[in-house]
Amino acid sequence: MxxxxxxxxxxxxxxxxxxxxxxxxxxxxxxxxxxxxxxxxxxxxxxxxxxxxxxxxxxxxxxxxxxxxxxxxxATLDVLISTMLTNSLSFKILEVLFYEESHSLIDLSKRLFCSLSTVQAAMNNLQEVLSEWKINVRRRPFRLTGNEIAIRHLYFLYFSEKKALREDTPFSSEFFHFGDEVVRSMIANNQLKTSLAQYNRLNLTFFISLVRISNEHHMTSRILRSTAINAPSQRSINNFNYFLRKEMDMFYSEDIMKESFWLLYSDLFLLGEEQTARVLETNPYTAYHYETHFIFAEKLSKMLVHPLTELQKEQLATILINQHLFHANTKEFISVLQDRKRECLNLLDTFHAHCVHQLRNLVIKFTEEYRLFKSPEFIDNYIYQIIATVPSCLTGLKQIDKTVNLLIVSSDSKMQESLMAELLRLSLRGNYAIHQINVKQLHSTSYRKVFEEYDIVISTSTFDVPNCKTPIIAVELCPSVHSINRIQKMIDQIILEDTQFTVRLIEKGLE
Structure with a gap:
């Protein structure tokens, strides 16, 4: 959703x-x-x-x-997303709820320069949508309550997609500067290995958490018990404390420190080998899910021509853990407007439909076996993370499908016929074989009889063969992109149907 x-x-x-x-x-x-x-x-x-x-x-x-x-x-589409979030009344209300500075609808309507009825309608719509994630809108002041993990993650996504500027917040540049020092100290003291995206997530979540804490929204202490994390340096804490007390009226105690880094202290965000090893030794819950995801990685490895190394299996299990445990209490995948994973999978479905289908089957069986989430967004996210972590799987899956036989029927010279065959080889993907036959060779036999010995017939002239079960595609000597796409889709569909049939046989023990 x-x-x-x-x-x-x-x-x-x-x-x-x-x-x-x-x-x-x-x-x-x-x-x-x-x-x-x-x-x-x-x-x-x-x-x-x-x-x-x-x-x-x-x-x-x-x-x-x-x-x-x-x-x-x-530029990319994120510019569009940012613009829409900035201009949308409902998302402006969502941001006002974050700071909790409005105590009435009248105050809210004045702040947002719109009518009372417009604000009321937008607020009701917001409440209806957020309830899917167990998040509620409360009054006096207007604020969000409910699943605290979901709320903080929602605001992380919102501010990320909006590309919010620190200058637009009520906090000083010094507050952010010394806060950044605390985050970097936490990373250094725990030898965490973070990508730019992971660092940004940890950093932005840190500041979002402090605002939530300042407004008396806390996480239960039972989920912040990790013994695998070392605190930031006292020096960075002391430097930050002055601005935290000045601008948020808080003291950076141990409890607040754990809440500000709740992603780490709840063992929901595994970053680096040492932290992961300590978590698996001290947290049975995370260890169980890590083991199930490692088994999943091993199943994927067996599907590849070149199996994954132990390190690759561990990396994949860790990445999937970071995706899975985060939504454990919502059961609904959380997103705002941007969904690059869905669009990426749509594109991959065009060029690697066979691979995406096999991965989807693997993920669905995994979710059913371990009773995990089954929503389309959750499954798509897993498929995307697998491909992003192991991109070689796009072309490295074992071929359990039959060869698709393509017959080229040409009315041109042998040289031109060979050229078209070579162009198709350079353009098409999948497990297929190209066969060639000249029109003259067909005069002594039935077109239908010959054509039905193959899966697809590609001709350079018009053929009308009544009741022929094999599809016939007419193309120019130099096939257009449209023709190539049509042929590719037919190859993918034949492979897909054959794979589904083969998998069913294997599962029933008939092969």
Whole structure:
């Protein structure tokens, strides 16, 4: 589940329109866009005009009555997401709830420069959506309560996607500077190995946690018992304490320190070999889930032509643990607007459908066996993390499928026929074999009889073979991208159907 519903209807349309054009392999007509987004053509055109006024980083361009999306070289779709979050009333309310400075709807409407009824409607919508994650909106002051882990993670995602600037917060640059020192000291004292993304997550979660703590929202002490973590240096704590007391009226005690680094003290965020080893020795709950995920990594390894090393299995188990334990109390995957994993999988489905299908089956069986989450978002996230951690699996899975036999029927010279075969070899993926036959060789026999000996027939001229079970695709001597995509999809579909049949046989012990 995500927070798309918090956007106005026109913003939801605009987001869908931009994502459609951004990921489309070709420009689209206004009629196509209207059909995809399920609205009228005038509305599509109005949305395009609105999009082109939002930012200098991106625009929808019309050429020859077709539309495509253009981004500046140094920009991605995150600019669009940031703009929408910044301009959305519902997300402005979500941010106001974070600081807990409004005690009435009247105060909130004045702060956001809108009517009382508009704020009330947006607040009700926000409450309805957040309830899916066991999060509630409370009054006097307006604030979020409920699953504290989910709330802090939600704000981490929100501020990350909004690209919030520290200058826009009520805190000084010195507060952030010395807070950063505490985070870096924590990383150094525990010899944590963090990527830039992991560091940013730890850093932003640190400051979000301090705001939540200052407003009396605490986590239960029973989940902050990790003995695998060493505290930051006393020097960094002393330097930060002055600004913490001045700007938040708090003293950085041991309890607050553990809450500010709750990701580490709850053993929910494993970073580095030494920390992981200590956690597995001291936390039976994490150790159990690590073992189950390591077994999962071993199953994946057996599916690969080149098995994973022990270190790779450990890395994959650790990454999946970081994804899994985080949602243990929500059972619903938490996201805001941006979902790069879904779009990445859609793209991989186009080029590596066979691999994605096998991984999906593996993940689904894993979730069923260990009674983990079964939501589509959760499963997609696991597949994405596997591919990101072991990218070689895209082309390194063992071939348990049969060879797809392609027959090229050419009316051209032998030289041109060989050229087309070579172009197909360079363009197509999967377990397939190319066979060639000239039209002259078909005169003495039935087209249908010959064609049905193969899985796909590719011809350079028009063939009409009634009742032929084998699909026939006519292409130019130099196949277009559209033709290549059609052939590729047919190959993937044949492999997919054959793999499903083979897997069922194996599972029933018939093979």
């Amino acid at each position: 995500n927070l798309h519903r918090l956007l106005k209807r026109e913003n939801q349309r605009q987001l869908q329109l931009i994502e459609t054009l951004y990921y489309s392999q070709r420009p689209r007509s206004s009629e196509e866009l209207a059909e995809i987004i399920q609205c009228t053509i005038p509305i599509v055109l109005n949305d395009i005009r609105a999009i082109n006024k939002q930012s200098d980083y991106y625009k929808v361009v019309r050429e020859n009555s077709l539309y495509h999306f253009e981004l500046k070289d140094n």
